[in-house]
Amino acid sequence: MDFIDCPCTGKTLSKLVRPAMLTLLAREPLHGYELRKRCEGLALFHGQPPDAAGLYRALREMEDEGLVLGAWDTPGRGPAKRRYAITLTGQACLSRWKATLTAYRDAIAQLLDMAGTARDPSAFTPEAGPFRTAPERPAIPEPHREP
Template sequence: MIMKNGKECFCHGKTNKTGKFLEASLLLLLKKECVHGYGLMEQLEKLGLTEEEMNVSTLYRTLRKMENHGFVSSDWKESEEGPKKRVYKITDEGLAELEDWIQVFEERKKRIEKFISVYETEC
């Protein structure tokens, strides 16, 4: 991650999508409509993910993993233009999982706010 001051973070993984943010984001996008992998990558920008932060390998691996867990299901779709697409659809389990993620994110947000407030008051 590149910081405001232009520096590159020393530590691997000090990004903002850490903690399976991608997985939750995919569920959110798929709640709205059925999309294929490549299309999801383009839509991730909506959630503030930049092109540099994205990783095609991780995206496809995550989608297959989520299908194994039963959060999404997929069907191959022949398209007139371009190669076949594996179109993903969210399942009922996936919808429940997304609700869990909302709870988790609310908690994460509180924890971050606590951290920042301690930093500002105690230091």
């Protein structure tokens, strides 16, 4: 099976462009081009810059939602550039993203632990049959919840 277009390759991580941009803008205001270049350095983009049209569309949406503020920067020479900064609402959204991503990380850690104890697929032979009684498996641990 060819897994090139499968989500298992991690290609869907680019869907995290909004929290990535909010995180970068929480550090300092940036022009759209600078923001795109900084995103390229993040592991979730696999060394590739995010799609420019998608990034600018997300910036416009976040500006409409009050998460970021854009202003035209008109230097003495060259074209005007739009510089973006995170707002207080954007900082609150980023705090929510941190909690969400922490929960994802914990869920992924649990999944990785479970995958590490999964049965070897070669044990499922036609003779043994995949639906025969399997050896008893350890119970799935309850997820950790903050009080």
